[in-house]
Amino acid sequence: xxxxxxxxxxxxxxxxxxxxxxxxxxxxxxxxxxxxxxxxxxxxxxxxxxxxxxxxxxxxxxxxxxxxxxxxxxxxxxxxxxxxxxxxxxxxxxxxxxxxxxxxxxxxxxxxxxxxxxxxxxxxxxxxxxxxxxxxxxxxxxxxxxxxxxxxxxxxxxxxxxxxxxxxxxxxxxxxxxxxxxxxxxxxxxxxxxxxxxxxxxxxxxxxxxxxxxxxxxxxxxxxxxxxxxxxxxxxxxxxxxxxxxxxxxxxxxxxxxxxxxxxxxxxxxxxxxxxxxxxxxxxxxxxxxxxxxxxxxxxxxxxxxxxxxxxxxxxxxxxxxxxxxxxxxxxxxx
Amino acid sequence: xxxxxxxxxxxxxxxxxxxxxxxxxxxxxxxxxxxxxxxxxxxxxxxxxxxxxxxxxxxxxxxxxxxxxxxxxxxxxxxxxxxxxxxxxxxxxxxxxxxxxxxxxxxxxxxxxxxxxxxxxxxxxxxxxxxxxxx
Numbered sequence: 067x068x069x070x071x072x073x074x075x076x077x078x079x080x081x082x083x084x085x086x087x088x089x090x091x092x093x094x095x096x097x098x099x100x101x102x103x104x105x106x107x108x109x110x111x112x113x114x115x116x117x118x119x120x121x122x123x124x125x126x127x128x129x130x131x132x133x134x135x136x137x138x139x140x141x142x143x144x145x146x147x148x149x150x151x152x153x154x155x156x157x158x159x160x161x162x163x164x165x166x167x168x169x170x171x172x173x174x175x176x177x178x179x180x181x182x183x184x185x186x187x188x189x190x191x192x193x194x195x196x197x198x199x200x201x202x203x204x205x206x207x208x209x210x211x212x213x214x215x216x217x218x219x220x221x222x223x224x225x226x227x228x229x230x231x232x233x234x235x236x237x238x239x240x241x242x243x244x245x246x247x248x249x250x251x252x253x254x255x256x257x258x259x260x261x262x263x264x265x266x267x268x269x270x271x272x273x274x275x276x277x278x279x280x281x282x283x284x285x286x287x288x289x290x291x292x293x294x295x296x297x298x299x300x301x302x303x304x305x306x307x308x309x310x311x312x313x314x315x316x317x318x319x320x321x322x323x324x325x326x327x328x329x330x331x332x333x334x335x336x337x338x339x340x341x342x343x344x345x346x347x348x349x350x351x352x353x354x355x356x357x358x359x360x361x362x363x364x365x366x367x368x369x370x371x372x373x374x375x376x377x378x379x380x381x382x383x384x385x386x387x388x389x390x391x392x393x394x395x396x397x398x399x400x401x
Numbered sequence: 402x403x404x405x406x407x408x409x410x411x412x413x414x415x416x417x418x419x420x421x422x423x424x425x426x427x428x429x430x431x432x433x434x435x436x437x438x439x440x441x442x443x444x445x446x447x448x449x450x451x452x453x454x455x456x457x458x459x460x461x462x463x464x465x466x467x468x469x470x471x472x473x474x475x476x477x478x479x480x481x482x483x484x485x486x487x488x489x490x491x492x493x494x495x496x497x498x499x500x501x502x503x504x505x506x507x508x509x510x511x512x513x514x515x516x517x518x519x520x521x522x523x524x525x526x527x528x529x530x531x532x533x534x535x536x
Contacts, residue, residue: 149483149486150485150486150488151486151487151488152488155486155488216490217488235492239492241492241496242468242469242496242500243496243499243500248495248496248499251499252495252499252511278492282491292491292511292512293511293512293516296511296512297511298511
């Protein structure tokens with residue numbers, strides 16, 4: 067894996083990971099957080115790419131660093147973070163806001179690099195979006211993002227143009243209720259059948275978590291709120307390359323994952339594609355994307371994924387293609 | 402760098418907000434600046450509930466919540482307490498609703514479940530459903 071320094075080197079530049087060092091100096095002379103090291107810019111994803119960024123809260127231990135992150139947030143977001151009970155919850159809430167602000171800032175839309183100047187709004191259904199400044203001649207980029215966090219992982223997915231939903235969960239997450247009772251109440255009959263067919267309770271638990279994250283990711287991608295797509299109105303189906311089957315566990319990287327809505331059961335909804343990843347051996351990450359283009363016969367191109375582990379303003383690590391990020395479902399190429 | 406203290410790692414204090422008025426404030430000022438995507442910006446479901454739930458109901462809800470989130474028994478959970486602030490993610494929230502359905506022998510519609518943000522919301526909804534059931 068490649069470790070990229072997050073500090074912009076002071077002149078003269080001896081080595082730079084970026085092809086155009088001049089742009090870094092432009093950033094140095096412009097606004098940057100006085101308290102934090104200047105953010106290192108990154109290239110926007112291309113239309114076909116998905117960027118996944120994540121932070122491991124346990125690896126961010128410095129109280130002064132966390133204080134500096136807090137300073138990046140507007141008062142309303144600080145209040146929201148402090149509204150959580152206890153340090154651990156506050157920390158992951160803080161890291162979620164910090165990750166989304168610093169990540170989007172690094173894409174340098176319209177040359178800006180200040181995470182503090184970003185404004186967010188919600189669409190009419192409540193989905194968070196960036197509120198770009200309206201200036202003459204400025205056409206905001208179709209940047210899409212979605213965040214998910216647990217106490218042990220904070221993640222942000224970014225695309226250009228494709229609606230995106232992501233959901234993360236610990237592999238070993240246990241439900242308090244019996245899985246099948248829960249699934250019968252909230253999932254579809256097909257999904258209950260799929261879970262019921264798994265004899266090993268440990269595997270069944272994991273399959274449940276995989277299904278849960280995929281369903282969450284879909285609803286978040288749709289962006290219309292959970293009440294418009296209750297979980298028992300759509301089925302997540304897994305197809306292998308050879309045949310359609312939803313009795314196989316979600317462990318085959320060549321398997322396609324698709325969603326079927328109850329109101330159009332004959333047609334698998336082709337607008338959405340999914341990826342299911344196992345991160346660091348400890349978490350499942352489900353990504354749902356709006357399909358942009360299809361290959362022949364309605365087949366989708368694989369999801370082109372770039373995954374980076376980060377500590378905002380400190381360091382990045384490119385982890386796609388390593389065993390930190392294992393594709394366990396959906397068609398994904400990692401870059 | 403070692404953390405200076407474990408009890409409060411963020412030195413900034415929140416602006417004080419009046420207790421118990423948050424619901425009314427939200428409805429008057431417009432969109433609350435809450436960043437939990439799962440709750441709609443406007444929650445018309447709250448307006449439809451005419452009676453405030455009995456304290457015993459709130460207490461029972463608090464018990465189910467504490468159990469689901471494995472909170473110590475002495476944790477202060479009141480009507481104002483937000484599920485998300487207590488650490489409930491979407492899976493916890495759905496499990497809490499399931500627990501409440503069992504506790505009160507009611508059935509909660511998925512879209513109602515989504516509009517529950519606080520313990521009070523849950524208690525009010527439960528009493529409404531129980532009332533309808535017995536009517």
